[in-house]
Amino acid sequence: MATSIKAAKAVTLKNFIKTFTFLPNKSRCLSTTGITRAKKIQVIKTGSVTVVEGVKLEEKSQVVREIKAPTGCPLCEFQDSLTYRDVLILQQFLSPDGKILPRHVTGVCFTMQWKLQNILYQSYSAGLLPKYCPELPVNEDPTHYLKNYKWRKNNVYYEDFSIENPL
Amino acid sequence: MAHNRVMQWAVLARTWWIYDANQQCPFRSAYRLTTYLQGLHKPVYHRHGDVGDHVVVFNTRHIAMRGEFWRTYKHFHHTRFAGGFSRASAYRVHEEDPTRILERACHNRLSGLDNKRTLMKRLHLFPDEEIPEEILENVTGQIQQVQAIPKKLEDYSQREIDSFPRLFKMPEDYDIESYKRENRLEPDQHTSKAWRLK
Ligand SMILES: [Zn+2]
DSSP states (O other): OHHHHHHHTTSOHHHHHHTTTTSSOHHHHHOSSOSSOOSEEEEEEETTEEEEEEEOOOOOOOOBOOOOSTTOOTTGGGTTTOOTTOHHHHGGGBOTTSOBOOHHHHOOOHHHHHHHHHHHHHHHHTTOSOOOOOOOOTTOOGGGTOOOOGGGSSEEEOOOOOTTOOO | OHHHHHHHHHHHSOOEEEEEOTTOOHHHHHHHHHHHHHTTTSTTOOSSSOOOOEEEEEOGGGOEEETTHHHHOEEEEEOSSTTOEEEEEHHHHHHHOTTHHHHHHHHHHTTTOTTHHHHHHTEEEOSSSOOOHHHHTTEEEEOOOSSOOOOOTTTSOHHHHHHSOBSSOOOTTOOGGGGOOOOOOSOOSSSOGGGSOO
């Protein structure tokens, strides 16, 4: 299986599907998005042999807070107090690319995920989160990617009804 | 009764206040600054008594406006001639004169007062941190800021980020790099430039 993935990429899609027909667990191998895929995928090449394996990542020694809400959602307790200035909390729900992690990973309920998107937009446009720009291709004109509008140079704040806001 | 005379000088003397407008809303800070300009913070305040103070504001170039207000908030002007109406959005006004928005905000706040022009002359605005020493010598007090300055993620050290408690635990069977973008080091030559993926 390990060698077939590498080889089949060059061939057409029809042959690509054929390679997996003899495997027992079809649904798992055909899934392009990693729903329950393992860990971090590592590819090692030694001559003609290629090894693809899911390496278990080392967990950082970080304190995980207990969830007290009965819904099992980590953000339900802070739905009145979460603001765009709480960067250390918001940063946990982002992938290193800057995309929002899906709900089945974080365990956030539907309504809080909807609020989280708005709050993340606020803190990004206020300049509190870093700019997650993709790496530009070689010899590509950066003017297509950067939107340097004149009004975005200035500072921005947002309405914030939390108790800690000293108005 | 020399003491009473000195007390009267001290009460009616004009004090000078300083205010840092860095990351502050101009409309909310105008609400606070105009109280000091009129002398509303003093117990001896009266409309006909001229008890207002001087206010020195610096860093007006770095004021913050709410949401989309830099684009949507407009300044209007009419020359009273036919076709003399003009308007400009806030960021365009701020480019030409970085002290203009805070000045207009205080000016509108004092609307309806007869002594508006004399009060506005006691407001000294500076776009940056450079203040002439003639003015800075007189300053004796500081006005509290309206808003707290938010801290960026870049300002935190990596140790502070790691020591902060996490809210959820990652599932074991989750591929971290599954949502990673493809690294397109070579430009796509097949599609035209306008329709390429960005
Ligand atoms: Zn929730």
